[in-house]
Amino acid sequence: MTLRSVIIGTGSFLPKRRVSNAELAERVDTTDEWIVERTGIRFRHIAGDDETTSTLATAAARSAIESAGIEATSIDLIVLATATPDQTFPASATRVQTALGINDCVAFDVAAVCSGFLYAVQVADSMIRAGAHKRALVIGAETFSRILDWEDRATCVLFGDGAGAIVLEGQESAEQGGRGILATRLHADGRYNDLLYVDGGPSSTGTVGKLRMKGREVFRHAVVNLAAVMSESLAAAGLSSDEVDWVVPHQANARILDATARKLGLAPGKVVVTVDQHANTSAASVPLALDTAVRDGRIKQGDLIVLEAMGGGFTWGAAVVRF
Structure with a gap:
């Protein structure tokens, strides 16, 4: 038997404000055609004043937990990948933990920018396979709109805000290529x-x-x-x-x-x-x-x-x- 980390739930969340290329063109020197031709991007979501990385992460986490059909309190590990945390410290993962009503579990952030979610997945997978944890919430969440230079059309048109999450559970499998x-x-x-x-x-x-x-x-x-x-x-x-x-x-x-x-x-x-x-x-x-x-x-x-x-x-x- 082999212990593996199985994805038992997925979730995501996007801010309410949806911004089209045409709307951006009113703010910076660009066009819808220019953006689509070079990037394929047509829309992005931008966080409101009442939204932060941790609030987006929490919403995505709740969606993943519901998808998994489990209680939030059964999670014993939270790894949040982000380059735009709410605060320098403590980790935004602890804010998610509190919002989910989990009083005690390991919770920390991982910073590897766009690769952060893959880094977080490997960290959580390693901790599960080592037997340290049974059920992990792995999240990628960003509010990149807060670090964009809105005068630089080469970068500001490329990014948006949002969050996605998975629930990993340690499961024994006899199949070599099992889940x-x-x-x-x-x-x-x-x-x-x-x-x-x-x-x-x-x-x-x-x-x-x-x-x-x-x-x-x-x-x-x-x-x-x-x-x-x-x-x-x-x-x-x-x-x-x-x-x-x-x-x-x-x-x-x-x-x-x-x-x-x-x-x-x-x-x-x-x-x-x-x-x-x-x-x-x-x-x-x-x-x-x-x-x-x-x-x-x-x-x-x-x-x-x-x-x-x-x-x-x-x-x-x-x-x-x-x-």
């Missing part, structure tokens, strides 16, 4: 810091700072790194791309999704795409897309899925999961 997380692979290379970063922080400037990106260079690295880590994770699971039912990628740019799929020889129809409706929600984008595809019936129990993402740092990773 659960089959393999994960993570990477980081800090030499590329200046290609995608925020120009502030408590220790450096004492300010929150704004997002800065060199899009063309990021695109080139993303296609190469994502295709490589997906192949690496499939090999670790003893599987091939032909066996994959669905790829659930980080929703950064439609052109990156297309190029990565071609590099792996995957049919475009196997790639879950939500970037047109949600834009890039950083750590939230993978669980948001996953929940969307589960709820609309595309992803079913028993499907083999690959989750992948790359973000500032650079950080990147992939997970092979039998849903």
